[in-house]
Amino acid sequence: MTLHVGSVLADRYEITAPIATGGMGEVWRATDRTLGRTVAAKVLKAEYTGDRNFLERFRNEARHTAGLAHQNIASVYDYGEITDTDGREVAFLVMEYVEGEPLVSILDRELTLSPERTLDVLAQAGEGLSAAHxxxxxxxxIKPGNLMVRPDGVVKLTDFGIAWARDAAPLTRTGMVVGTAQYLSPEQAQGFQVTAASDVYSLGVLGYECLAGNRPFDGDSQVAIALAQINRPPPPLPPTVPGPVQALIEKALAKDPGQRFPDGGAFAAAARAVAAGGPGPATSAATTAYIPVAGGDGTQVIGPVAAGAAGALAAAGALGAAGGPATAPRTMPPLQGPPVDGEDDGWDDEDDGRRRRSPWPWVAAAAVLLLVLGAVLALTLLGGGDDEARTPGTTTTPATTTSAPAATTTESAPGTSESSAEQTTEETQEQTEDPGQETTQAPPPAGTTTTQAPRTTTAAPTTSSPTLSSPAPTTTAAPTTTESTAPDASGPTT
Structure with missing residues (x-):
């Protein structure tokens, strides 16, 4: 059934003007022909009428709200399901018509509210919630779109479509998180049980938005926002907000439900006390505490949470101590578990999706690099002259002195170096006579001290210097030679 001005619902409610269109339905102003009063008629969209879940949620709103009578809750007068002339089912809800506008429209226009006006809105909303709780x-x-403000300042709660009652069957599947991400309490964002304190948290977010002009938690996706609700403390309120008001909001935004006001009535009383000049509630680091668990502005399903966490039941049971009505525990892990000892919380204030990294691997790498550079520099300073004069293909082996019994010595004397140098190119001679070459000396036996100047000879690639009783002759065939010196094995030389 397509509604328009002049349509009549159930032969009783005549549509007179459109009010708003939401995710689930359309809201129209209508006239009750029987009682002669103006009402608001909310009609479920045709595409959702055949969906059992949406239809049951719509019925749920009617039942819950009809049982609540409070000046800060919009009353429900009637509910019906009819078949239109085209044979299609139409579900509608008739409720109190509230003159005024939703709080979200006021914030869009004025950006912020004064602390006094904010406290009045919070107190009235809390008193309405107290009746529900x-x-x-x-x-x-709870969000600005679901609070209507009349011209005289009276606040009315609306839209109990996803409300939970302790005597009702759940409307969502296990692991589904339902709500508006920017206003979800941490336990609600994790899919755990909700209590009256969960509504208090949402009121705290709403109060923060009224005072600061922006929500405390936003992000690129609904899941990212929900994770921020779980893990991150809210940014500080503007310094112009009085201290008692800041303390009130801080307590309402505590991550642990047990550290918040237990229900809407307690929150409303605290708001009234602060408005009267009271000091505000005592707070600690409540907004930065983590929930002790195991491991778009529209209301929507955030998404399924993977099942299988064994500790979820125990965590859900712990949250029940916060008081107020609560759903049954759900066996599911959190969207983001708390950090274990020694780990970072995984959320950076500048970038939600990045994890802080330890600087120690970089420090260690820098230290190793410095050591390598130092070693290269030392080798360059000690053997720089050899590197410049060395002919490609020439290998210099320093003479070493060792001590061993019954061994002969093959030692390269200075004369040998000079003789060899005569048979080589001039570049090789300069290399041989250079006293600054790098040497490596093997350690002598215990108790023996030796000092041996480096000895250098050049030999043909096919000629070696064996250990004999007398020095072996040296032959130089080409400038590109391998230099080898037999060690002095006769004993220490002083």
Whole structure:
């Protein structure tokens, strides 16, 4: 059934003007022909009428709201499901018509509210929630779009479509997170049980937005925002906000439900006390505490959470101590578990998706690089002259002195070096006579001290110097030679 001005619902409610269109339905102003009063008629969209889940959620809103009577809750008058002339099912909800505008429109226009006006809005919303909480109903979707403000300043709560009641069957599948990500409480974002304190957290987010002109948590995706609700503390409020008001919001935004106000009534009383000049509630580092668990502005399903965490039941049971109505525990892990000892929390204030990294691997790498550079520099300073004069293909082997019994010595005397140098090119001679070459000396036996000047000879590639009783002759065939010196094995030389 396509509604338009002049249409009549259930032969009783005449449509007079459109009010708004939401994710699930359309809201129209209508006239109750029977009672002669103006009402608001909310009609479920045709594409959702055949969906059992959406239809049950719509019925859920009617049942929950109809049982609540409070000046800060928009009353429900009627509910019906009819078949139109085309044979299609039409579900509608008739409720109190609230003159005024939603709080979200006021914030769009004015950006922020004064602390006094904010406290008044929070107190009225908290008092309306107190009636729901006493009846065992948790709203689960507190946000500026669901608070209507009349011209005289009276605030009305609306849209109990995803509210939970302790006597009702759950409307969502296990592991599904339902709500508006920017206003979700941490436990709600993780898919765990909700309590009256969960609505208090959402009111805290709403109050923060009224004072600061922006929400405390935003992101590129609904899941990223939900993770921020779980892990990150809210940014500080502007310094112009009085201290008691800041303390009130800080307590409402505590990550642990047990550190918040237990329900809407307690939050409303605290807001009234602060508005009267009170000091505000005592707070600690509540907004930075983690939930003790195991491991778009529209209301929407954030997405399924993988099942299988064994510790989720215990965590859900722990949250139940916060008081107020609560759903049954769900066996699912959090979207983002808390860090284990020694780990970073995984959230950087500048970039939500990046994890901080330890600087120690870079420090170690820098130290190793410095050591290598130092070694290369030392080798360059000690053997720089040889490197410049050395002919390609020539290998210099320094003379070594060792001590061993019954061994003969083959020693390259200075004369040998000069004789060899005569048979080589001039470049090789310069290399041989250079006293600054790098040498390596093997350690002598214990108790023996030796000092041996480096000895250098050049030999043909096919000629070696064996250890004999007398020095072996040296032959030089080409400038590109391999230099080899037999060690002095006769004993220490002083």
């Amino acid at each position: 006493r009846a065992g109903v948790v709203h689960r979707d």
